[in-house]
Amino acid sequence: MSGTQKKEPKGVRLDHISKIYKNPKTGKDFYAVHDVELDIEPGSFVTLLGPSGCGKTTTLRMIAGFESPDEGEIYLGGEPINELTPNKRDTAMVFQSYALFPHYNVFDNVAYGLKLRGIPKNEIRERVTNILKLVELSDMEQRMTNQLSGGQQQRVALARALVVEPGVLLFDEPLSNLDAKLRVQMRTEIRRIQQTLGITAIYVTHDQSEAMAISDNIILMKGGVIAQMGSPTEMYYHPNSEFVADFIGECNFLPCSVIGREGQDAIAEVYGHPVRVRSETTADGKAEIVLRPEAIEIAEQGQLPCRVELSCFMGSYQNYHVRVGDTLVKIADNCPIGRRIFQVGEEAYISFRSECAHLLEV
Amino acid sequence: MARAQSASLDRKKLFGDPVMITTIVVLITFLTLFILYPLAILLVDSIYSPEGGLTLRFFQESFSKYTFIRAITNTLKVGFLVGILSALVGLLFAYVEVYVKVRTKFMGGLFKVVSMLPVVSPPFVLSLSMIMLFGKAGIITRHLLGIYDNNVYGFWGIAIVQTMTFFPVCYMMFRGLLKNIDPSMEEAARDMGASRWKVFTSVTLPLLLPGIGNAFLVTFIESIADFANPMIIGGSYDTLATTIYLQITGAYDKNGACAMAVVLLCITMIMFLVQKFYLEKKTAATLTGKASRARMLIEDKSVTVPLTVFCSMIALFVVMMYICVPFGALFRTWGRDFTLTTRWFEQVFTRYKGFKAFQDSFILSLIAAPITALLSMIISYLVVKRKFKTKGFIEVVSMLAMAVPGTVLGIGYIRGFAGGVFHSGFMQGIYGTGVILVIVFVVRSLPTGTRSGISALRQIDKSIEESAYDMGANSLKVFTSVTLPLIKDSFLSGLVTAFVRSITAISAIILLVTPSYLLITVQINEFAEKGSYGIACAFATILIAITYGSVLLMNFIIKHFGTSRKVKEVE
Numbered sequence: 043m044s045g046t047q048k049k050e051p052k053g054v055r056l057d058h059i060s061k062i063y064k065n066p067k068t069g070k071d072f073y074a075v076h077d078v079e080l081d082i083e084p085g086s087f088v089t090l091l092g093p094s095g096c097g098k099t100t101t102l103r104m105i106a107g108f109e110s111p112d113e114g115e116i117y118l119g120g121e122p123i124n125e126l127t128p129n130k131r132d133t134a135m136v137f138q139s140y141a142l143f144p145h146y147n148v149f150d151n152v153a154y155g156l157k158l159r160g161i162p163k164n165e166i167r168e169r170v171t172n173i174l175k176l177v178e179l180s181d182m183e184q185r186m187t188n189q190l191s192g193g194q195q196q197r198v199a200l201a202r203a204l205v206v207e208p209g210v211l212l213f214d215e216p217l218s219n220l221d222a223k224l225r226v227q228m229r230t231e232i233r234r235i236q237q238t239l240g241i242t243a244i245y246v247t248h249d250q251s252e253a254m255a256i257s258d259n260i261i262l263m264k265g266g267v268i269a270q271m272g273s274p275t276e277m278y279y280h281p282n283s284e285f286v287a288d289f290i291g292e293c294n295f296l297p298c299s300v301i302g303r304e305g306q307d308a309i310a311e312v313y314g315h316p317v318r319v320r321s322e323t324t325a326d327g328k329a330e331i332v333l334r335p336e337a338i339e340i341a342e343q344g345q346l347p348c349r350v351e352l353s354c355f356m357g358s359y360q361n362y363h364v365r366v367g368d369t370l371v372k373i374a375d376n377c378p379i380g381r382r383i384f385q386v387g388e389e390a391y392i393s394f395r396s397e398c399a400h401l402l403e404v
Numbered sequence: 405m406a407r408a409q410s411a412s413l414d415r416k417k418l419f420g421d422p423v424m425i426t427t428i429v430v431l432i433t434f435l436t437l438f439i440l441y442p443l444a445i446l447l448v449d450s451i452y453s454p455e456g457g458l459t460l461r462f463f464q465e466s467f468s469k470y471t472f473i474r475a476i477t478n479t480l481k482v483g484f485l486v487g488i489l490s491a492l493v494g495l496l497f498a499y500v501e502v503y504v505k506v507r508t509k510f511m512g513g514l515f516k517v518v519s520m521l522p523v524v525s526p527p528f529v530l531s532l533s534m535i536m537l538f539g540k541a542g543i544i545t546r547h548l549l550g551i552y553d554n555n556v557y558g559f560w561g562i563a564i565v566q567t568m569t570f571f572p573v574c575y576m577m578f579r580g581l582l583k584n585i586d587p588s589m590e591e592a593a594r595d596m597g598a599s600r601w602k603v604f605t606s607v608t609l610p611l612l613l614p615g616i617g618n619a620f621l622v623t624f625i626e627s628i629a630d631f632a633n634p635m636i637i638g639g640s641y642d643t644l645a646t647t648i649y650l651q652i653t654g655a656y657d658k659n660g661a662c663a664m665a666v667v668l669l670c671i672t673m674i675m676f677l678v679q680k681f682y683l684e685k686k687t688a689a690t691l692t693g694k695a696s697r698a699r700m701l702i703e704d705k706s707v708t709v710p711l712t713v714f715c716s717m718i719a720l721f722v723v724m725m726y727i728c729v730p731f732g733a734l735f736r737t738w739g740r741d742f743t744l745t746t747r748w749f750e751q752v753f754t755r756y757k758g759f760k761a762f763q764d765s766f767i768l769s770l771i772a773a774p775i776t777a778l779l780s781m782i783i784s785y786l787v788v789k790r791k792f793k794t795k796g797f798i799e800v801v802s803m804l805a806m807a808v809p810g811t812v813l814g815i816g817y818i819r820g821f822a823g824g825v826f827h828s829g830f831m832q833g834i835y836g837t838g839v840i841l842v843i844v845f846v847v848r849s850l851p852t853g854t855r856s857g858i859s860a861l862r863q864i865d866k867s868i869e870e871s872a873y874d875m876g877a878n879s880l881k882v883f884t885s886v887t888l889p890l891i892k893d894s895f896l897s898g899l900v901t902a903f904v905r906s907i908t909a910i911s912a913i914i915l916l917v918t919p920s921y922l923l924i925t926v927q928i929n930e931f932a933e934k935g936s937y938g939i940a941c942a943f944a945t946i947l948i949a950i951t952y953g954s955v956l957l958m959n960f961i962i963k964h965f966g967t968s969r970k971v972k973e974v975e
Binding site: 061062071106107108109110111112113124125126127128129130131133134135137138139141142143144145154155158159199202203206 | 406407408409410411413414416417420421865867868870871872873874875876877878881885886889890
């Protein structure tokens with residue numbers, strides 16, 4: 043196999059996977075991951091997202107082989123891999139702490155996996171050189187890893203995983219040790235490289251904006267089970283629960299009752315005022331309107347009366363907290379310059395387009 | 405909910421890794437055969453006689469002996485006092501080093517020497533110099549003070565010598581703890597109006613309390629397990645270790661010795677369990693903080709002067725005790741004729757087969773050291789980095805060996821291997837040979853090596869090894885290409901520590917050595933007991949030179965070829 047030939051990316055299938063751990067405090071067993079069913083397309087970029095303790099890292103480590111599932115079977119490229127040790131699986135992982143070998147220089151770090159595979163020296167040189175070019179570290183081959191910045195170390199870790207051309211690339215919160223600016227830069231980089239190589243990638247993070255920016259599909263987990271999966275747009279605009287809506291982006295929940303329908307929209311009553319809301323369900327009675335802060339307009343006229351409780355200039359937007367009935371509603375009024383700025387204590391109205399709102403059954 | 409599937413998968417993965425499974429099997433066999441089995445056979449021998457079957461007779465007989473009861477009380481009395489004194493002196497030294505502004509370089513050097521000396525010297529050298537300085541013919545007592553009948557033998561002799569020997573261990577422990585106290589806590593107390601003394605009693609001391617208990621127990625165990633010091637300076641003041649030794653070498657009462665050994669083992673084991681599972685956790689729990697910034701050192705003369713003077717006096721005293729040894733070998737007759745002579749050194753080699761003694765000790769220790777170092781690194785790796793069923797067993801047994809006094813282990817080996825395993829004749833061949841001596845060396849040094857290996861490995865991010873494993877390396881490859889290079893320094897110092905411990909060991913060895921092997925420590929002990937201090941000192945001097953030389957060599961190697969060098973250069 044030469045450096046230019048591409049190996050086919052592999053799909054990953056989790057067939058009703060569960061992992062049981064013992065709670066060290068109570069001594070009781072609990073499901074860290076419960077009945078997770080997943081089918082990851084070859085060549086796609088999938089993110090496991092969720093708060094800490096949701097089972098996302100455990101799931102990733104089961105795919106890598108560091109943990110064994112208690113129920114279910116994992117398939118890599120159609121082959122069951124439950125019984126394989128991590129070193130025999132066609133996966134490569136990028137670790138949160140980079141996990142570079144401190145006693146090797148950059149070249150030897152990247153070449154490590156290739157040497158293990160008994161690849162001839164000149165081919166190793168060629169492939170390592172190519173991959174270092176791809177991650178833009180060409181002139182750093184001889185550096186020791188502690189002479190690199192955090193971002194550079196991250197690139198070495200990425201190169202080391204990429205160079206063995208794994209069937210699937212695994213990322214365990216790879217950017218969490220970088221500062222905010224570099225994080226944004228690196229995630230674009232990772233996405234670019236993944237698309238260039240057409241490799242399958244599974245990415246674990248607790249940062250929803252990272253997940254949104256990078257993924258073809260997001261799998262949001264909570265308490266060991268999948269809360270919702272879908273494309274970033276779907277997840278953002280059509281969350282299936284308060285948890286999903288709240289975890290992905292900021293969110294307001296307005297209590298309402300559905301009183302009628304009109305085409306695609308439902309007519310809902312909020313604190314005695316009727317509003318139109320896009321709704322796929324035929325729900326009746328009590329419900330919640332999911333409303334993103336940037337989808338709300340505040341003005342002297344509008345749909346729902348409110349009272350301003352906080353008004354704060356954030357640069358790119360004016361941040362309001364307003365009280366609608368008993369509910370606190372957060373508003374991000376983008377590019378507020380030239381518009382009327384409401385002060386704390388003022389009465390105002392809010393309004394939104396029906397397709398920006400989403401109805402949740404309660 | 406059942407975890408059966410993951411358990412069976414883990415097992416399959418383990419069996420898919422032949423190196424790993426072989427290593428585990430070999431380790432378990434080694435630990436069972438050479439640590440658990442000898443102790444088990446002791447227990448059996450203490451309650452079972454071939455004629456009478458199960459019986460408590462041997463315990464009843466032992467406890468009805470006045471000498472045995474006295475040995476127990478003697479041992480506990482000494483252990484208690486030595487534990488307290490060592491903890492106090494150790495704490496004082498550590499406090500001065502971490503808290504007090506010391507102006508002279510001399511003090512720093514002195515502290516370093518004091519912490520290093522007990523590591524490189526045979527454990528009982530201080531007894532020798534104690535007798536030579538303060539005994540009936542002692543330089544200080546007889547020649548400086550004109551006291552002719554000073555009795556250094558007995559309780560105070562043992563207590564002082566053991567304190568001198570063991571307090572540096574406490575000093576090192578406290579130094580680590582004190583450095584972990586965040587200075588801002590004490591500054592907060594000062595800021596709210598507490599005096600320095602109040603800060604010490606209300607903040608520093610309470611934080612240290614579990615650590616003090618810990619240091620006390622560690623020293624306590626060392627003290628009651630100590631064999632050579634009570635042997636040389638105990639006189640008629642017998643402790644458990646010496647009583648057991650005499651019971652088997654003098655009275656040939658094997659079952660009685662086993663019963664006594666079980667009693668000693670129980671005491672150290674209880675202390676060890678308390679220390680390990682209660683105090684050590686508490687110490688770690690109260691002092692986890694890293695110092696946020698450097699501590700403002702105490703410059704107040706009313707504090708610094710008395711503390712430094714007191715510490716310097718103790719340190720100088722210890723150094724003087726050690727210096728006494730080479731001089732003891734150079735004077736014609738200690739206490740009477742102070743003309744310099746090389747006669748004792750010559751006699752070591754001409755009359756007393758010194759060359760063979762050094763050769764035997766050196767070769768056996770040289771064989772034992774790499775085995776110990778490698779074994780302890782493998783155990784540490786498995787314990788810290790891997791997950792498998794019998795891990796707990798391996799960890800507990802290899803640590804347990806720390807609580808087994810050498811004398812007890814020696815008796816266990818005699819009973820366990822003299823007639824082969826379970827008296828079946830199997831492996832009888834190793835008894836009385838160098839093989840069993842090497843095994844004893846390994847077992848005696850394994851806990852220390854494993855402990856330092858574990859702490860070295862805990863510093864290394866687990867994902868570094870996982871990443872190698874994930875890239876396709878098998879367990880052997882991970883260990884040799886990643887783990888071992890990363891803990892090279894720790895491995896090297898483990899190597900030297902094992903060597904030094906082996907070449908200076910005596911308690912278990914003295915019971916197992918046969919005339920075909922001459923060991924230096926056994927020779928020193930013999931001559932010291934006979935009162936031939938010139939010869940004993942000559943042996944001891946050469947031994948210290950060897951151990952000190954190997955420590956210097958290790959430091960040199962670590963400095964010039966160690967892994968930490970590369971890292972430091974960059975920083």
